[in-house]
Amino acid sequence: xxxxxxxxxxxxxxxxxxxxxxxxxxxxxxxxxxxxxxxxxxxxxxxxxxxxxxxxxxxxxxxxxxxxxxxxxxxxxxxxxxxxxxxxxxxxxxxxxxxxxxxxxxxxxxxxxxxxxxxxxxxxxxxxxxxxxxxxxxxxxxxxxxxxxxxxxxxxxxxxxxxxxxxxxxxxxxxxxxxxxxxxxxxxxxxxxxxxxxxxxxxxxxxxxxxxxxxxxxxxxxxxxxxxxxxxxxxxxxxxxxxxxxxxxxxxxxxxxxxxxxxxxxxxxxxxxxxxxxxxxxxxxxxxxxxxxxxxxxxxxxxxxxxxxxxxxxxxxxxxxxxxxxxxxxxxxxxxxxxxxxxxxxxxxxxxxxxxxxxxxxxxxxxxxx
Amino acid sequence: xxxxxxxxxxxxxxxxxxxxxxxxxxxxxxxxxxxxxxxxxxxxxxxxxxxxxxxxxxxxxxxxxxxxxxxxxxxxxxxxxxxxxxxxxxxxxxxxxxxxxxxxxxxxxxxxxxxxxxxxxxxxx
Numbered sequence: 001x002x003x004x005x006x007x008x009x010x011x012x013x014x015x016x017x018x019x020x021x022x023x024x025x026x027x028x029x030x031x032x033x034x035x036x037x038x039x040x041x042x043x044x045x046x047x048x049x050x051x052x053x054x055x056x057x058x059x060x061x062x063x064x065x066x067x068x069x070x071x072x073x074x075x076x077x078x079x080x081x082x083x084x085x086x087x088x089x090x091x092x093x094x095x096x097x098x099x100x101x102x103x104x105x106x107x108x109x110x111x112x113x114x115x116x117x118x119x120x121x122x123x124x125x126x127x128x129x130x131x132x133x134x135x136x137x138x139x140x141x142x143x144x145x146x147x148x149x150x151x152x153x154x155x156x157x158x159x160x161x162x163x164x165x166x167x168x169x170x171x172x173x174x175x176x177x178x179x180x181x182x183x184x185x186x187x188x189x190x191x192x193x194x195x196x197x198x199x200x201x202x203x204x205x206x207x208x209x210x211x212x213x214x215x216x217x218x219x220x221x222x223x224x225x226x227x228x229x230x231x232x233x234x235x236x237x238x239x240x241x242x243x244x245x246x247x248x249x250x251x252x253x254x255x256x257x258x259x260x261x262x263x264x265x266x267x268x269x270x271x272x273x274x275x276x277x278x279x280x281x282x283x284x285x286x287x288x289x290x291x292x293x294x295x296x297x298x299x300x301x302x303x304x305x306x307x308x309x310x311x312x313x314x315x316x317x318x319x320x321x322x323x324x325x326x327x328x329x330x331x332x333x334x335x336x337x338x339x340x341x342x343x344x345x346x347x348x349x350x351x352x353x354x355x356x357x358x359x360x361x362x363x364x365x366x367x368x369x370x
Numbered sequence: 371x372x373x374x375x376x377x378x379x380x381x382x383x384x385x386x387x388x389x390x391x392x393x394x395x396x397x398x399x400x401x402x403x404x405x406x407x408x409x410x411x412x413x414x415x416x417x418x419x420x421x422x423x424x425x426x427x428x429x430x431x432x433x434x435x436x437x438x439x440x441x442x443x444x445x446x447x448x449x450x451x452x453x454x455x456x457x458x459x460x461x462x463x464x465x466x467x468x469x470x471x472x473x474x475x476x477x478x479x480x481x482x483x484x485x486x487x488x489x490x491x492x493x494x495x
Binding site for chain 1: 437439441443444445446447448451454455469470474475476477478479480481482483484485
């Protein structure tokens with residue numbers, strides 16, 4: 001390697017490494033961060049040093065970034081959705097490369113894949129919505145929306161998933177059970193449970209009914225949190241008080257298999273961005289995003305209360321995303337832009353800002369080990 | 371003989387409503403615009419803000435971007451990012467080159483907007 005290349009090589013990595021402050025003794029752990037980054041790549045960052053240790057180019061995301069980037073249930077793959085909304089690149093985390101690319105578009109028949117709200121995936125199966133359109137001389141002819149199951153081994157659509165109640169839905173979330181035997185279709189009001197062997201509805205969870213007397217209904221959506229228990233999802237939800245018509249927010253934990261929802265109220269609805277569970281699921285964090293009032297919130301999930309809220313004055317500006325370090329001690333606050341602010345999860349003390357050489361979007365923090 | 375006296379605003383207001391107290395002060399406080407007293411049975415709790423369509427920007431007014439309050443303090447930052455990214459995240463279709471067909475790599479040299487915005491290609495129709 002020439003001296004020039006060696007210097008350039010070192011500079012690339014050093015640019016992504018912010019100097020550690022003397023008082024910065026809190027470590028986020030020894031995990032690995034995977035970040036969707038511009039232009040069209042995934043940055044791999046060592047959590048302990050915040051050094052960029054590699055990158056995975058994504059041809060279908062150039063010149064932007066994955067939209068979105070999704071982690072598979074088994075945490076072995078990343079699914080990157082292309083900028084044209086027609087491609088999915090399957091990234092093998094162990095080998096750090098794209099192992100497959102799927103598209104349903106062919107010639108003038110364009111098929112957009114509805115995966116922004118996450119698609120269902122389990123083993124070699126992917127379930128997602130499709131929006132077909134045929135390009136004609138003077139116009140596009142828009143076809144009906146469908147739900148399909150794609151077979152990654154055979155590289156084709158295996159089966160079409162019938163719409164719940166035969167009615168086409170504008171937006172649906174799709175989620176496989178941890179064992180892959182059930183597929184949950186999260187429709188506008190209710191959750192429909194399909195047997196994946198027959199693709200027929202075997203159960204229904206009527207969330208359109210209030211979970212508790214005096215509350216409005218909860219709208220459920222598929223979410224991905226690496227610290228949540230498989231088959232469960234936890235998040236901040238708002239309900240309408242039917243008497244006073246006020247929006248109230250609370251934290252709900254959905255047990256899909258048990259058809260149970262555990263909901264407790266926090267208070268009047270506030271514009272909170274993101275919701276991230278700590279490892280162990282005893283704490284959770286969120287960002288209050290009010291104009292000129294950006295706060296870090298900690299929820300005590302065992303005590304069912306808002307434990308702490310602190311204005312983010314050190315780096316006060318609109319922020320979009322939040323992730324928890326692999327050991328739960330540091331909060332990573334990022335987006336938009338190429339910086340990540342590190343806060344002590346326990347005290348909310350600002351630690352430092354890490355500057356990367358690229359804008360980053362979705363982040364997954366994988367703990368060390370297999 | 372009066373045994374109780376109001377020591378806070380709410381008690382003062384109750385005193386006024388039930389027939390005593392400082393009427394002019396209580397009237398001022400009962401004004402919803404003053405924000406001091408909110409009747410629980412009289413929604414909405416918070417005053418309505420300006421109605422801004424389509425989130426952060428007016429699609430047909432290039433260069434005029436406002437936040438949800440009608441101001442600029444809550445806009446996405448860094449502002450240089452608006453040059454290329456808001457057409458995806460915030461639906462700003464008219465103000466950037468056609469990335470899907472004619473200029474697929476027009477921001478390909480721009481990794482971080484704040485430091486690389488000068489590397490964005492100039493695209494002429």
